[in-house]
Amino acid sequence: MSQIKMMDKIGCDVTRNRFIGGEEGNLKAYVTYRFSQFRNGELIHFQENHNTVTSEGKQHLLSSAIDNGTRKTAWYVALVSNDGPPPSPLASHVYDTFFQTTVTEFTDYSAATRVAYDGVVSADKITNIANKASFTINAATKDVYGGALVSNSTKSDHTSGDILMSWAALPGGVLDVQVNDVLNIEIELAFA
Numbered sequence: 001m002s003q004i005k006m007m008d009k010i011g012c013d014v015t016r017n018r019f020i021g022g023e024e025g026n027l028k029a030y031v032t033y034r035f036s037q038f039r040n041g042e043l044i045h046f047q048e049n050h051n052t053v054t055s056e057g058k059q060h061l062l063s064s065a066i067d068n069g070t071r072k073t074a075w076y077v078a079l080v081s082n083d084g085p086p087p088s089p090l091a092s093h094v095y096d097t098f099f100q101t102t103v104t105e106f107t108d109y110s111a112a113t114r115v116a117y118d119g120v121v122s123a124d125k126i127t128n129i130a131n132k133a134s135f136t137i138n139a140a141t142k143d144v145y146g147g148a149l150v151s152n153s154t155k156s157d158h159t160s161g162d163i164l165m166s167w168a169a170l171p172g173g174v175l176d177v178q179v180n181d182v183l184n185i186e187i188e189l190a191f192a
Contacts, residue, residue, distance in 0.1 A: 033168035057165035076114035077133035081106030099158035108139035125190035
C-alpha cells in the first residue's frame with residue numbers, strides 16, 4: 001500500500017450535489033392502505049398494502065398547491081370488485097379509464113354514496129386513522145379486491161373530470177365479504 005507524503009500533489013474533481021436531501025427527485029409520495037374486516041363485531045381479517053400516488057394525483061397536487069389550479073375539496077374511498085392489473089406502476093391510471101376498462105367498482109354496501117375520506121395532516125402525512133372509511137356490506141357473499149381514493153362521491157360514476165389519487169389491491173388477493181360484514185379502510189398518504 002502506498003502512502004501520500006506531505007509534499008505530494010494530489011489531483012481530484014469535486015462536484016457539489018445541487019439537491020437538498022441528496023438526490024434529484026428525493027421527495028416521493030407513498031400511500032398505505034389498511035383493510036380491516038369485521039364479522040359480528042370481531043376482527044376476522046387484516047391486510048396492508050403500499051403503493052404510490054398516480055401521475056394524475058401528483059399532477060393535481062402540484063397544480064392545486066403551487067400553480068393555483070382548481071382544488072378538489074373532498075375525497076372519497078371506492079371499493080374494487082374484480083382483480084385488475086397489479087397496483088404498480090400507476091403512471092397510466094386515470095379516473096375515467098380506471099373504472100371503465102381496468103377494474104369494476106364494488107357498490108354493494110349500505111351507504112348511498114362512496115364513503116368520505118376524513119384525513120388529518122400531521123408530520124408529512126395525511127391519514128384517516130381516527131375516522132376510517134367504513135363500509136357495511138349489504139349483499140350476499142361478494143369479493144373485494146382493493147380500494148381507491150377518488151374525488152367523486154357518486155357510486156359507479158366513471159366520467160372524466162375527476163381524479164384517481166391512488167389505489168391498492170389486497171396483497172393477499174380477494175377478500176370474501178358477506179352481508180353485515182364491516183370493512184374499514186385506513187389510507188395514509190405520506191411524503192418521504
